[in-house]
Amino acid sequence: MTDAGHREVSRARIALVTGANRGIGSEIAAQLAAEGVRVLAAAREPGAGDVTLDITRKDEIDALVELLKDGVDILVNNAAVSLDGFDAETARRTIGVNFFGTMNTTDALLPRMRTGGRIVMVSSGMGELSVVAPQLRARFDSPTLDRKTLIGLMESFVRDVADGVHKKKGWPSNAYSVSKVGVNALTRVLARELAGDRRGILVNAACPGWVRTRMGGGSAPRSPALGARTPVWLALLPDGGPSGGFFRDERPIPW
Numbered sequence: 001m002t003d004a005g006h007r008e009v010s011r012a013r014i015a016l017v018t019g020a021n022r023g024i025g026s027e028i029a030a031q032l033a034a035e036g037v038r039v040l041a042a043a044r045e046p047g048a049g050d051v052t053l054d055i056t057r058k059d060e061i062d063a064l065v066e067l068l069k070d071g072v073d074i075l076v077n078n079a080a081v082s083l084d085g086f087d088a089e090t091a092r093r094t095i096g097v098n099f100f101g102t103m104n105t106t107d108a109l110l111p112r113m114r115t116g117g118r119i120v121m122v123s124s125g126m127g128e129l130s131v132v133a134p135q136l137r138a139r140f141d142s143p144t145l146d147r148k149t150l151i152g153l154m155e156s157f158v159r160d161v162a163d164g165v166h167k168k169k170g171w172p173s174n175a176y177s178v179s180k181v182g183v184n185a186l187t188r189v190l191a192r193e194l195a196g197d198r199r200g201i202l203v204n205a206a207c208p209g210w211v212r213t214r215m216g217g218g219s220a221p222r223s224p225a226l227g228a229r230t231p232v233w234l235a236l237l238p239d240g241g242p243s244g245g246f247f248r249d250e251r252p253i254p255w
Helices: 023-034 057-065 089-111 134-140 147-163 175-193 223-234
Strands: 012-016 038-043 072-077 113-122 202-206 247-249
Touching: 012 023, 023 038, 023 072, 023 113, 023 223, 057 089, 072 089, 072 223, 089 113, 089 147, 089 175, 113 175, 113 223, 134 147, 134 175, 134 202, 175 202, 202 223, 223 247
Parallel strands: 012 038, 012 072, 072 113, 113 202, 202 247
Antiparallel strands: none
16 A cells, blocks of 8 residues: 555545546546545555555455544445456456455445445446346346345356356356446345445445446547546435435436
8 A cells, every 4th residue: 555545544524436546437536536525546556546455355455444444435336347258267357356346345344434425336337137138137136135145146157157058047248247237236235235224325336338448448438527427426425315226327227
């Protein structure tokens, strides 16, 4: 971590944005800062942000939790990978970062979330449930879906790809899409888990649209500033706002 990352965090309004060294994450951090929020920009590469965070590394997550011992108000889970090709290793790595890394980071920071906390999952329209077969769609969309079942579904995708049966089981040949299906489902599960929490934490997912970033490519129609708008809006929701929803352009969209 940088010296800035090691400084004790004050009681000011704090936001942590993962994957904040470029693209949408960088723009989310800038827009939140413009709203008067103190932002900790987390990046995997040392020195690229205020704090170093590889969301697949428990030691770096633990160090972040210690840094935020005085609490955090906003968590924006933006860090993700989109790898070329499709095989068992691509599936394993993509699900490991985009789903399990996001889940583990969120779980570790939940005890540090202050009253009125906001958790934002930066997702994608590529994670809409239409990408999986109807039998899988029903399982992901079930109002009784719990964490154990969701984890099992994500592990089964990785296993089915390795076994060469993922198409037969109803999965697409796109690990990024499946990872975002999982992140969207995690959003709903977390919202239900936190429904009775006295802190009033809201959890929502945002689709930024197709944005001109290293991941999205130069021909994408949206700027990073536009892509960041809905995640920032969700991060700043007033008390009593929605939880467990999926939004694009500040409007709800289907799962």
